[in-house]
Amino acid sequence: MRIVQISDLHIGGLFKQDIFDTLVDEINNDLQPDVIIVSGDLTDDGLVFQFEQARREIQKLKCSNLIVFPGNHDYRHTGYLLFEKYFPGSISSNQVHEFSGKNNSKEKIVLITVGTAVPDKDEGEVGYRQNLWLNDNLTRFNNRLSNGQRIIKIVAMHHHLISIPDTGYTSVVGISDAGDVLRTCLENEVDLVICGHKHRPWIWNLGNMRIAYAGTACSWRYRGIFKDTYNIINISDNNIVNIEMKVVGEKSIPLSEVVKRYEPEAKITNLSKIITPTR
Numbered sequence: 051m052r053i054v055q056i057s058d059l060h061i062g063g064l065f066k067q068d069i070f071d072t073l074v075d076e077i078n079n080d081l082q083p084d085v086i087i088v089s090g091d092l093t094d095d096g097l098v099f100q101f102e103q104a105r106r107e108i109q110k111l112k113c114s115n116l117i118v119f120p121g122n123h124d125y126r127h128t129g130y131l132l133f134e135k136y137f138p139g140s141i142s143s144n145q146v147h148e149f150s151g152k153n154n155s156k157e158k159i160v161l162i163t164v165g166t167a168v169p170d171k172d173e174g175e176v177g178y179r180q181n182l183w184l185n186d187n188l189t190r191f192n193n194r195l196s197n198g199q200r201i202i203k204i205v206a207m208h209h210h211l212i213s214i215p216d217t218g219y220t221s222v223v224g225i226s227d228a229g230d231v232l233r234t235c236l237e238n239e240v241d242l243v244i245c246g247h248k249h250r251p252w253i254w255n256l257g258n259m260r261i262a263y264a265g266t267a268c269s270w271r272y273r274g275i276f277k278d279t280y281n282i283i284n285i286s287d288n289n290i291v292n293i294e295m296k297v298v299g300e301k302s303i304p305l306s307e308v309v310k311r312y313e314p315e316a317k318i319t320n321l322s323k324i325i326t327p328t329r
């Protein structure tokens with residue numbers, strides 16, 4: 051089972067068309083994922099012409115499970131009124147998706163998307179009611195499969211659940227009620243939380259739960275790593291979850307290596323130190 055997460059396209063003045071076209075080619079022809087998640091900030095300003103282009107570009111991705119949800123930039127300029135029009139069924143942002151592996155292989159995965167964008171606000175919020183909804187839905191999948199395996203639980207959101215390096219000092223980094231959401235995820239033994247938002251590929255390990263962050267896939271809005279990147283999540287038959295950061299047009303490396311090789315932004319003069327492929 052393969053999930054590709056692309057994030058923060060920022061269609062507008064800082065969008066890179068050539069990179070997006072390479073990205074589409076990689077995903078459609080090389081990776082052929084079972085699921086594609088586009089985790090918000092599809093547009094730079096939430097404007098009509100940007101949504102029109104975003105829809106055209108996203109339609110180039112060939113995948114039977116294409117999951118799209120908004121980020122804070124999409125909710126600017128009343129973009130929250132447009133998102134549903136251009137991406138029907140996505141505006142509620144809180145959806146439960148269940149997947150089995152290819153050819154009915156054993157692994158079963160539940161992927162729950164949570165809406166964090168707030169109209170005309172950069173800071174994210176899950177909210178009391180949505181957090182209760184998340185808890186109820188995660189609890190439904192606490193039982194084991196008939197073969198004794200756990201169900202893999204993934205929660206996807208735009209904003210950061212926990213802050214990460216190189217993302218500034220303001221409150222707009224994350225989710226205002228992150229503590230409540232974090233507790234919900236940990237209590238329900240979520241395996242993986244995936245986020246976008248601040249364009250900094252990263253991963254935190256919290257016991258058995260990991261929080262993985264995708265960079266910007268195709269815009270000039272780099273942060274810390276000055277490459278166009280996205281994440282690939284591979285889940286094996288025996289429930290091993292591997293997360294890689296892919297540089298568009300280049301190799302991929304385990305996301306954990308990005309953290310291991312971290313140096314403060316000011317010291318990064320040679321990108322090969324971070325982006326050296328391992329295979």
Ligand SMILES: [Fe+2]
Pocket residue numbers: 058060091121123247248249
């Ligand atoms: Fe963004």
Ligand SMILES: [Fe+2]
Pocket residue numbers: 091121122123208246247248
């Ligand atoms: Fe964002």
